[in-house]
Each structure stands twice: as structure tokens, then as C-alpha cells.
Amino acid sequence: MSAPLVLPGQPLKAVASSSPGSGTHSFSGALISSVAGTLKSAPAKSQTRATVSVARAPPAPGQGSAILPEVESxxxxxxxxxxxxxxxxxxxxxxxxxxxxxxxxxxxxxxxxxxxxxxxxxxxxxxxxxxxxxxxxxxxxxxxxxxxxxxxxxxxxxxxxxxxxxxxxxxxxxxxxxxxxxxxxxxxxxxx
Known part of the structure; x- marks a missing residue:
């Protein structure tokens, strides 16, 4: 089963049950996705909470990767x-x-x-x-x-x-x- 896709602004979990990771932020007691991508959860280590993060989605077929300015562009x-x-x-x-x-x-x-x-x-x-x-x-x-x-x-x-x-x-x-x-x-x- 593949990881679920999430969109920016989508609520993920209550802050009390997990910690924010990359691609997420906390707002009004909930974890919110900051980017579009796949949801990832790292298991809790000893007495700490599980860390929830969002990995950016790869570009759609035909869109290619984002272009960046280079020297001499x-x-x-x-x-x-x-x-x-x-x-x-x-x-x-x-x-x-x-x-x-x-x-x-x-x-x-x-x-x-x-x-x-x-x-x-x-x-x-x-x-x-x-x-x-x-x-x-x-x-x-x-x-x-x-x-x-x-x-x-x-x-x-x-x-x-x-x-x-x-x-x-x-x-x-x-x-x-x-x-x-x-x-x-x-x-x-x-x-x-």
C-alpha cells in the first residue's frame, strides 16, 4: 500500500499524538501539511512522540523538474x-x-x-x-x-x-x- 497523498493546508493529526517533521507545521492544536506530497510517519523512540513529515511529490509526467537559474542563463x-x-x-x-x-x-x-x-x-x-x-x-x-x-x-x-x-x-x-x-x-x- 502506497503512502497517502496530502495537499498544503490539509490537517494531518493532533499535535498531542505526534511531532511535526519536515513539510509540516502545527496550527490550532493540529499538524498541517505545508507542501503537496506523501505522508510519512517515523515511529516513536523511547518516550518521544512519532514524527510526521510530508515528502514533496515528484513532478507529474511531462512537467519535468523545476528550473533554476544558472550562471550565464x-x-x-x-x-x-x-x-x-x-x-x-x-x-x-x-x-x-x-x-x-x-x-x-x-x-x-x-x-x-x-x-x-x-x-x-x-x-x-x-x-x-x-x-x-x-x-x-x-x-x-x-x-x-x-x-x-x-x-x-x-x-x-x-x-x-x-x-x-x-x-x-x-x-x-x-x-x-x-x-x-x-x-x-x-x-x-x-x-x-
Whole structure:
């Protein structure tokens, strides 16, 4: 008999009768599954309670495994936050595959352009909501990948103006709002 499948949020057992293991958490006196997978129970050792855990389910046939950014992967990412030193992004596409979940990335000031790196101003290169084409240059720290746009083909590919209109590139460093005619600066990716 195979182990039963459980879904995230599904109650498993009362906390008093067992201990939470990986893939579970306790809530209101019950063990709850945190992930989709198969239910596992380890027998009690001496006077301790049995440990209940949930092992993640393998991907369904045809879905393959989750994709992860690798060094030299071309990615599409949305800018989520700006500071004077970097732009934080969510990686949405890796190569030609859409991510099941977004990965965190950082474009540091020195990785925006290949030349005049000391003159880069993050706020003139990106705005929150821009879609950026970049290349992963490092697996970074534990929470974010480092991304570079220091190439003519890399940079902002989609931008929305302050008035809320979709803009189009007019030079390697400017986008134009077709409705208002306003011009805004960006680190523009080569369009063709």
C-alpha cells in the first residue's frame, strides 16, 4: 500500500499524538501539511512522540523538474525595488521557460553598463515595474541571484511611463510615452 497523498493546508493529526517533521507545521492544536506530497510517519523512540513529515511529490509526467537559474542563463525579470546601489528583481523567465515561482535577483550598480560604471544612477536606469532582460553572472547570496545588463542586448525591454502608458525605446538610454510624448531615461536593451 502506497503512502497517502496530502495537499498544503490539509490537517494531518493532533499535535498531542505526534511531532511535526519536515513539510509540516502545527496550527490550532493540529499538524498541517505545508507542501503537496506523501505522508510519512517515523515511529516513536523511547518516550518521544512519532514524527510526521510530508515528502514533496515528484513532478507529474511531462512537467519535468523545476528550473533554476544558472550562471550565464538569460532571464527576464520584473523590477520590484530600487536603492542607490542596486535594483531588486523577480526572475520570471529563464531562457525560454516560464518559472513556476519567481526567484529573487539583484542588478548591482556596477553591473548595469559595461562602460562608465562609476557614473551609473540606478533610478535613471530602471523603475519599479520595468521588465528587464539580463544574464545571471553569479548565484549570489542565499536569497538572490546577481544579474548583469552590461551588454547592448540586455536591459529594459518593457517600460510603463509615469502616466501609466506602455512606452517604446527611442535610443539606447531613453523610452518615449506615445500618448503624452514624455521621455524617460532607462538602460534600454537593443530592440532588434
Amino acid at each position: 538569460i532571464v527576464l525579470a520584473r523590477v520590484t525595488r530600487l536603492s542607490t546601489r542596486q535594483a531588486q528583481v523577480e526572475i520570471l523567465v529563464i531562457g525560454d521557460k516560464v518559472c513556476r515561482e519567481a526567484f529573487q535577483g539583484i542588478v548591482r550598480r556596477e553591473d548595469v553598463r559595461a562602460t562608465e560604471k562609476d557614473r551609473v544612477v540606478i533610478a535613471d536606469s530602471f523603475r519599479v515595474g520595468d521588465v528587464v532582460k539580463g544574464i545571471v553572472i553569479s548565484l549570489g547570496d542565499q536569497s538572490s541571484y546577481y544579474i548583469s545588463t552590461a551588454s547592448n542586448e540586455l536591459g529594459v525591454i518593457m517600460a510603463t511611463s509615469e502616466a501609466g502608458h506602455q512606452m517604446y525605446p527611442i535610443s539606447w538610454r531613453e523610452f518615449k510615452d506615445p500618448t503624452t510624448g514624455a521621455v524617460e531615461t532607462r538602460k534600454v536593451a537593443k530592440p532588434f
